[in-house]
Amino acid sequence: MRVKIGNRGQLRIPTQVRKKAQIQDGEATTMKVEAKGIIRLMRERAASCRKPTIIRRTNQHPVGDIGRLITRKEIKKALAEFP
Numbered sequence: 001m002r003v004k005i006g007n008r009g010q011l012r013i014p015t016q017v018r019k020k021a022q023i024q025d026g027e028a029t030t031m032k033v034e035a036k037g038i039i040r041l042m043r044e045r046a047a048s049c050r051k052p053t054i055i056r057r058t059n060q061h062p063v064g065d066i067g068r069l070i071t072r073k074e075i076k077k078a079l080a081e082f083p
Contacts, residue, residue: 001017027043027044028043029042029044030042053066
């Protein structure tokens with residue numbers, strides 16, 4: 001896929017690429033320059049998530065919060081690892 005670099009050195013990652021790589025708005029990433037001009041963009045999802053917290057709501061059940069939306073796949077994986 002071809003993309004252009006903006007006049008301030010900014011790179012726009014196409015929507016379909018962000019969806020396939022599961023990159024969300026505001027998510028931290030790392031760029032690494034490899035041989036022959038290859039640039040690798042890597043997610044830092046684990047590092048960008050804050051420590052999980054429990055929110056206790058009045059007259060409602062408590063909920064967990066990790067600072068971003070949690071996918072169904074992540075929930076199923078966590079439940080599978082639960083004793």
